[in-house]
Amino acid sequence: MSTYFFYIAHTGKGTNGNGVSAIDPATGQIHATVSLGAPGVGGLVAAPGASVLYALVDDQAEVRIIDLDTLAVTGSIDVPELRGHALAVAPDGKRLYVAHDEGVAEVDTATRTVERTLANGDDSAVYGLALSADSRFLYGVGRHCVVRFDLTTGTSKSGPELRGLTAVLVSPDGNRLYATAPGKALYLLDASELTVAHTLEGWPEWGQEVLSPDGKRLFVTDPGSDGDWGGVVDTASREGVADFAQAPAGREDLLPVALSPDGTVVCTAHRKAVTVGIDTDSKSHSDELPGEAVAITAAAPLRPQSTRLETGTARTLVPLRVEGLTARLTTTGGAPVSGARLRFTSAGGLDLGTATTDTDGRVTHTTELLLPLDPDTRGIDTSHLTGPYKVTYPGKPAYEPTEAEGTLD
Numbered sequence: 421m422s423t424y425f426f427y428i429a430h431t432g433k434g435t436n437g438n439g440v441s442a443i444d445p446a447t448g449q450i451h452a453t454v455s456l457g458a459p460g461v462g463g464l465v466a467a468p469g470a471s472v473l474y475a476l477v478d479d480q481a482e483v484r485i486i487d488l489d490t491l492a493v494t495g496s497i498d499v500p501e502l503r504g505h506a507l508a509v510a511p512d513g514k515r516l517y518v519a520h521d522e523g524v525a526e527v528d529t530a531t532r533t534v535e536r537t538l539a540n541g542d543d544s545a546v547y548g549l550a551l552s553a554d555s556r557f558l559y560g561v562g563r564h565c566v567v568r569f570d571l572t573t574g575t576s577k578s579g580p581e582l583r584g585l586t587a588v589l590v591s592p593d594g595n596r597l598y599a600t601a602p603g604k605a606l607y608l609l610d611a612s613e614l615t616v617a618h619t620l621e622g623w624p625e626w627g628q629e630v631l632s633p634d635g636k637r638l639f640v641t642d643p644g645s646d647g648d649w650g651g652v653v654d655t656a657s658r659e660g661v662a663d664f665a666q667a668p669a670g671r672e673d674l675l676p677v678a679l680s681p682d683g684t685v686v687c688t689a690h691r692k693a694v695t696v697g698i699d700t701d702s703k704s705h706s707d708e709l710p711g712e713a714v715a716i717t718a719a720a721p722l723r724p725q726s727t728r729l730e731t732g733t734a735r736t737l738v739p740l741r742v743e744g745l746t747a748r749l750t751t752t753g754g755a756p757v758s759g760a761r762l763r764f765t766s767a768g769g770l771d772l773g774t775a776t777t778d779t780d781g782r783v784t785h786t787t788e789l790l791l792p793l794d795p796d797t798r799g800i801d802t803s804h805l806t807g808p809y810k811v812t813y814p815g816k817p818a819y820e821p822t823e824a825e826g827t828l829d
Contacts, residue, residue, distance in 0.1 A: 431460030432711025448704025756781030767807030
């Protein structure tokens with residue numbers, strides 16, 4: 421059993437289309453799926469070592485809480501009358517952040533209530549959240565810019581205009597930001613000043629991205645790839661250093677990606693999930709997902725559930741072989757009838773099977789029976805095998821039916 425699973429939020433038609441599936445990274449196969457009903461899912465996060473997932477219901481600021489022990493929905497959190505766009509959770513799991521049309525809601529996960537709303541400077545919607553490792557700053561994408569929220573003071577600051585942004589990441593040391601404009605560019609920003617330090621354009625076509633735990637490598641999906649390859653960028657040199665196999669791309673911005681906690685396995689998904697060992701050639705993929713993938717996160721696996729068996733009453737049957745059942749079928753004039761199917765039965769009505777006559781009209785038949793033990797004596801009940809055996813021929817248009825008896829010892 422893996423020490424973690426990838427969890428994929430997907431949206432689509434069907435019973436489990438809008439839901440979350442657990443993917444075993446070792447096999448790439450779907451381990452379990454929970455349905456969230458309609459509407460679809462817009463985001464998915466889990467705190468390190470947490471026992472729950474948080475799934476954002478699309479077009480609503482409602483968050484469903486999914487228990488990792490059972491992969492069942494156990495509750496929800498509401499941010500009334502607002503439309504949600506993205507989620508982030510504090511490393512200790514005590515605070516959940518929901519980006520919505522008017523800023524960011526800070527939720528106490530113990531009480532499942534909104535403690536405060538962090539307002540964007542221009543009161544516009546916020547997308548794509550990322551939290552610094554020390555939980556001091558929260559970063560989001562506002563109206564064509566990156567926004568930083570100071571969680572100590574509750575104030576916000578906006579960076580320069582950068583159109584087409586959908587997501588932002590923060591380096592482990594908190595000094596650098598990575599903001600993505602799908603299909604256009606990846607911007608590297610100074611986290612303190614929110615100024616652009618470098619712009620990467622061209623390869624790859626900048627789908628969605630994830631940082632390695634040490635911050636040294638950036639894994640970026642490439643929806644424009646003809647060969648289903650994503651790109652690995654060295655964050656120090658800002659150059660592409662490798663490729664990794666990704667799921668066959670779908671719509672341009674719907675190719676989410678996640679890394680295992682130790683950074684050794686990457687998972688991407690569209691209609692199928694693909695897991696790849698970073699330093700090996702191993703690659704696994706799932707069967708068709710119930711819906712189209714929109715988000716991936718990694719968390720502890722489903723734990724083994726208690727089980728229960730129900731049993732019934734069995735019968736003891738003893739094999740019995742009856743051999744030497746013979747017969748010959750001829751016309752009354754003595755001509756053999758070949759290819760005729762004869763049925764054998766005991767005098768007690770037990771079916772002993774059928775056999776087909778040879779060119780001389782003869783058969784020698786053997787049958788295998790299963791007879792029950794008498795529950796009192798534990799002996800075989802052979803009462804249905806007493807007396808002579810009977811052979812019957814049903815007849816055909818050219819031959820009339822007939823029957824005969826033989827001796828059964």
